Amino acid sequence: MKEILDMLPQHIEHSTIQLNDRLQNLEEIRLRINKPIEYVFHHHSEFLEHLTFSEQDAKEFLGKISQHSVYRMEEELRNGFITIKGGHRIGIAGKVTLSDGQVQAITQISSFNIRVAKEHIGSASKVMNHIYNHKNKQIHNTMIIGAPKSGKTTILRDLVRTISNGVNGFQPRRISLIDERSEIAASYEGIPQHDVGRKTDVMADCPKAEGMMMMIRSMSPEVIVVDEIGDEEDVNSINEAIHAGVQVICSVHGYTLDEVLKRPSLKPLFDGQVFERYIVLNYENSPGVVESVYDENFKLLTKKVRGNRHEMDRGHSDTVHVHVGRTRYR
Template sequence: MRSLLDILPHSIGQELSLLQEEEWAQIEEIRIRTDRPIELMQGGKPRFLSYHTTGEDASQLLGRLSNYSMYTLEEELKQGYITIFGGHRVGLAGKVIVENGFVKGLRDISSFNIRIAKEKIGIALPFLPYLYEERWHNTLIIGPPQTGKTTLLRDIARLASTGTKAIPPRKTGIIDERSEIAGCIRGVPQHHFGHRIDVLDACPKAEGLMMMIRSMSPEVMIIDEIGKSEDVQALLEAIHAGVNIIVSAHGYSLEDVYKRPSFKPLWELRVFERYIELNRNNGPGTIGRMYDQDGHEVKWRRGVDVC
């Protein structure tokens, strides 16, 4: 993660280089704002450093992120974030440029949120007896922001595409709308997966689901943060095509997401066979509860930290 220092302005990099290794390991986000102190998110808590970011720092950082060619970031600026080497994502905020009612891009960027992509190989292994029984169960992972949903999905994708001694590798497709699961750079995943992985990067979920089914005939599909009605309809099409789906959604509990009107078709058709609730009680990735298709709790050691 210290390789991030290479893209930071010298003054900011110098400040961060003073951190100890154990402090680096706890960083979830690095927030850089013009005329404000650098903010680190560590263990879900903010920590402010003494150095105040200057306008020159912001200009240098944007230049390095774009390789000094803003034209190359045209699409990323519409989305408000950039994916960099290592799969880390840099969120941006500033003056929004609107044209004909649509966001065209950003300028005068003064806030940067470097969200650290933490690949934790093996964290999904304890779930295998619950998620795989002759085939992968259709699974919904539930949790509020920064509870390890994406980290867990990433490792499930690795296991599905790699296989184990008891589980054959499956053709696995990732619809990575926000470039967080695979962290692709120029279409190439920056994280570790098996040989049988295919990724649609920066692609809307609903369109991506159908594209992947038509073009790559996946057996398992991994999707992060479903929520819209069109996402749900596309998931149903995937199920009808015989694809196993493992997805995540924002929420605090199964009861919480159950109230969403857009998810109603999923409940009516009893699509999911496993539900996993994550929280931050013991840090990101703490398992709350696990449920089966009927909503009955599956026995699991609560409070086990897997992320």
């Protein structure tokens, strides 16, 4: 949390510190120009009506998170977020500029969303019992299904750490983690800020499909882990990995298995029975709760497997203009 506090304008830092013991439950800090500061907890959010995020605050904050060089953050700004030391991720919103249909920059930045990075060791302990085949000592190819804030990233991160280290009696495996949005390992300057295990190699900020193929060629993984698959390229790369003898663990956005089964882009994976386990997370109560587990034939194996109950790893206004290579304010 110190890394975040150091980036905030002083008066906002002071008010945030006043949360005292509640700081440990803070998930997000939302900063919107000319609007009150918003603190987001898991079940509610609070506005500080007396504290407004000004244009000058935005200028100071952007300067700090980019180390006063927006150009060096070019790629991250294009992706809509910046990762700072400690693995905390800062999302940005505003107006985009396009070139040939591709985002070139985010301009007129008017909102920042600071997501507090947290890791919860042991959150995947219950899940491991369902994805580890005790007979042949192999990891089941597994798809984790969950809605936002259901704990997908937290469980995926702890699975990586557990499988990589071989804790709790499980044999350790070489893992290649494709961390396209730098949410699992939370790499800062290429170095994971979270504990993802001793035998884990991380490819951060790389498109999933390309990253999987790169890691198979270069790192000889036994297991590949990837977050939020969805398009045809992802599906093709997963099939390639499976046929190369690599186990795959991935996550996908969804509320139920039935909902995910209807997605056309994922149909080849289901038709080919690529995955041997489908783990659906509960999205209504506390994150990190497994709602149900299914096998490769979509047969229900168990319901309500409770693991760690914590998540996280998460009108008119004046604007800050940011262009790749230069910054200007209005």
